[in-house]
Amino acid sequence: MRFEENITLTHIDQGTPMGDLLRQFWLPALLSEELPENDGPPLRVTLLGEELVAFRDTDGKVGLLSAYCPHRRAELYLGRNEGSGLRCAYHGWKFDVRGQCVDIPTDACGPEVLKRMGTTAYETREHGGIVWAYMGPAQPPADVPELDFCRVAPEQRYVSKCLMKCNYLQALEGSIDYSHISFLHKDLEGGTGKADTFGLGEMIKYSEDDGRPTIFCDRVEHGLQIAARREAGADAYYWRIARWFMPVIVVVPTAPGNVCRANIFVPIDDENCWWYRIRWHAERALTEQEIEGYKHGAFDYAELVPGTYLPKGTRENDYLQDRAEQRTRSFTGIPSAQLQDLAIQESQGRIHDRSRERLVKTDLPIVQCRRSLLQAADELVKGNAPALASRPQAYRGRAYAITRPRNVELARIREELANE
Ligand SMILES: [Fe+2]
Incomplete structure (x- = not known):
């Protein structure tokens, strides 16, 4: 990526290409x-x-x-x-x-x-x-995005946020990076026991068994549909099929019947963003145990300073990293998947310099996301507002983590999920 493109992608003040694009939504x-x-x-x-x-x-x-x-x-x-x-x-x-x-x-x-x-x-x-x-220049072109979590009863969802001291884009990129989960979030003890409470046991197991996912990435109306395929025993594949909704929303794959997850990364300024984390269940109210877990830093939630939306783990205290834990129990020694993501993404610098990266095949979704944003910003400069901004219904739909026999192709899985 050229240095100038990185500037375009990361600067969000009014009058900048990306700042103006974000203001369309x-x-x-x-x-x-x-x-x-x-x-x-x-x-x-x-x-x-x-x-x-x-x-x-x-x-x-x-x-x-x-x-x-x-x-x-x-x-x-x-x-x-x-x-x-x-x-x-x-x-x-x-x-x-x-x-x-x-x-x-x-x-x-x-x-x-x-x-x-x-x-x-x-x-x-x-x-x-x-x-x-x-925050756009004229009247909003349409109503707010019709995301699934907005369309369920309040007791079926949990919404929170957490400060990240880095540019929004590297935070967002972490959420569509499906090769990192085999490492950054690895539990050396295979800790599916505590994870199972949150329905994430499969993700941990297959991600740890197969650290080299095959990544598929398709441009669709709402942004990208991203699929990561991993081996799940001799006859099956474990699929994680996520959605990136332009510009800053990611619906994260979860197993059917489980609590669904979404992330939204909102620029505060060029060097800080809010990570909105949403959990919802399509059919039932969230349980007290689930909500208490989310509130108090269980499994994949970072613990917050009480009464604030600031994480307890920060660069100043090494994100609560425990080196003994890192040797024996977890890949990072940092508690909670959210804090692991936050630590790594902040560690890239306040504004990550993409001109100095060395990317590989599994980084495809990140490359596609950047291209889509640059293109949309470029179109807006030419006077073409993004059509998606006036299509709130394009934001519907969840994301799936499923296991299927190896001979079932992605296209067929997509069809099956579209009919759910
Ligand atoms: Fe992560």
Whole structure:
């Protein structure tokens, strides 16, 4: 990859090719639970390099405004959330969720003046426990993506997020990299016992038995369909078939009947991102045991600093790596698959330099993902907005991990899954 292409892919400020492409899509701005009550305290939000303030107004609608009052540039975050608007603590100017200035109590201003004093506001919608924002130049072309987890009852899903101190793209690439699971997440004791609780035993077993998956990668309307095939005994293959939804959503393969998984990687700025992790079950409520596990760092969740979305393991404390564990029990000695991913992806640098890589066949999905993003960004520069942004229904569909006899071809498996 050329150095310039890496700059294009990783820089997300307004006016950059990738920044403008990302602004064509609805993106998670925060979790609904971060603004638990109407007229409650506002929240500082940085999204795509823009400093913003979020608040839930008297009617429950979430506003997402420029962080600074247009009057004297004081932080609206310090203001009062009252009577269907956020009031600046400096001179009492008040703004509603649409960014309209509705009161200037220091001056006798007519409606004409109020109109001119409005501030930047981005449209928001709440779905699936997430407040989505549209930061594009015009009206959103469609509603938020119809992801499966948004379409089940709240008790059937668990949504959380975790800070990653690196560029969004290397975080995303980790989620579509299907050769790393045989190593980074290897349990030297074959620890299927504790994994089985979460229905991941098969993944661990076959990934450890066969570290050289055959990778298939197809460009489809929503982005990529990625399949990793591993040996599963003498007669069968273990398939992991994932979906990448342009630009930053990955639905991760899980066995039929199990809890489903999705990841969304949202740029905070060029050097930081949020990793939204979603679990949902298509047919039933999640159990207390499942939710407690997700909340408290069981198996594949990183433990968070209580009351925050910050991981306990950081570069400063070597991601809680235990060298004795690394010799005897786990490939990394780092607790939890999520923290293992986070550690490795942060270790690539704040913005990974792709011009210095040496890629091999199994990296195909990563290459395809980059190409798709570069092409879409290029098209947008030419004035062609991505058609996918106005096709929310293209975001439906889960991803599967299944075992099939060796003579069953991928095309047939896809057909079978499409009919599920
Ligand atoms: Fe991983």
